[in-house]
Amino acid sequence: MAEPDATASQVVVLPGHIDVTNAERVAVQLMAAVGGDARVVVADLGATGFCDSAGVQVLVQVSRRANARDVEVRLAAAREPVLRILELMGVTRLLRLYTSVPEALAGEGVPGA
Numbered sequence: 001m002a003e004p005d006a007t008a009s010q011v012v013v014l015p016g017h018i019d020v021t022n023a024e025r026v027a028v029q030l031m032a033a034v035g036g037d038a039r040v041v042v043a044d045l046g047a048t049g050f051c052d053s054a055g056v057q058v059l060v061q062v063s064r065r066a067n068a069r070d071v072e073v074r075l076a077a078a079r080e081p082v083l084r085i086l087e088l089m090g091v092t093r094l095l096r097l098y099t100s101v102p103e104a105l106a107g108e109g110v111p112g113a
Contacts, residue, residue, distance in 0.1 A: 009105055010038040011076075014048050018055030026055065030062040034071050041066065042104040046077035056089045063094050072096070076104035 010033045018026050033041040043059070045051075059075070066073045075097045078086060086092050098104035 008038045009040040009042065010036065011042045011044055011101055011105070013044045013046075016047050017050040018048060018058070019050065019052040020054040023054035023058050027058045027061065030058065030073075031065060034062060034066045034069060034073065038071065040072050040074060040105070040107070042074045042076050042098075042101055044076050044101050045079070045082055046101070048082050049079060051082045051085055053089070056085065056091055059086075059091055060094065074098055074104040074107075076101045 012029050012033050014026060014029075015022060030041065030043060041062075043062075059073075063073050073095055075086070075091075075095050077100055078097060083092075083097070086097070096104075
């Protein structure tokens with residue numbers, strides 16, 4: 001089996017809302033990316049206007065799985081309502097948050113929104 005490319009990355013575009021009705025689908029998407037060859041997985045929250053506790057739980061679970069596989073999960077482009085929830089629930093202490101997908105891919109700039 002070939003070694004994963006240490007520079008490989010994958011972007012997963014998340015839906016407009018993440019809640020109990022679709023959290024499992026979001027988890028499957030993110031877990032597939034974490035389980036692949038990527039060393040960095042960027043969760044693009046640019047279109048996400050709502051995220052409830054089920055969505056937050058998915059991000060935490062994905063982060064734990066990624067850490068176990070030596071994969072870094074980065075959050076990108078979170079809008080204010082979602083950013084506020086992520087901050088309140090402590091997710092921004094677990095995962096790096098970037099203002100845009102290109103910044104997250106490059107790992108450039110100061111993480112945070």
